[in-house]
Amino acid sequence: MTFRLMPGTGLVLPANAGILRFGMTEHAAQWTASTLADIRAGGWMCGAHWTFFFIHCDILVTAYACTACIDQTMGHLIIERTERVPDRAADVPVDFGDFDLFGYPIHELTEVLDPSERKLLLSADVNPQSTHYLSAVRLDACESDRR
C-alpha cells in the first residue's frame, strides 16, 4: 500500500489501482484514480484547464492540466498531507526511489535527495534544515506551471 512517484511517468497508486500517467486525458486520469478513491472534480484552480483531487488515508492527491499542458492532458501532480503541519510519518508511504518522502523529517530527506531531485519535488520555500515533515511534494511533466 504505497504511492510511488515516477519522474516523467506519473504516480503509481496503492492497492494495484494503476498509474496516473502524465499525458492522460482528464477522463482517463479520473477513471484510474476512481478505482482507489472518490474523485472530486471541477474545483477551480488558477491557471488550470481542468483539475480533480482525491483523498486516500491521510494523503490528498491533486491532478491537473494547466493551459500550457500539451493537448490539455495531465501534466501536474501535487501530493499533500491532509494535516497542515505533519509531526509524524504519513499513514501511506509516498516513495521516491528508495525513500519515503513523507516518512522522515525534512532535514533527513535533504541529506539523501540530490539537489536536482529536491528542485524537482519540493517547493522553493521548503527549509532544508527543518525538523518538520513535508506537507507536500509535486511532480510536473510540463515545465510552464511550477508554482
Ligand SMILES: [Zn+2]
Ligand atoms: Zn502544464
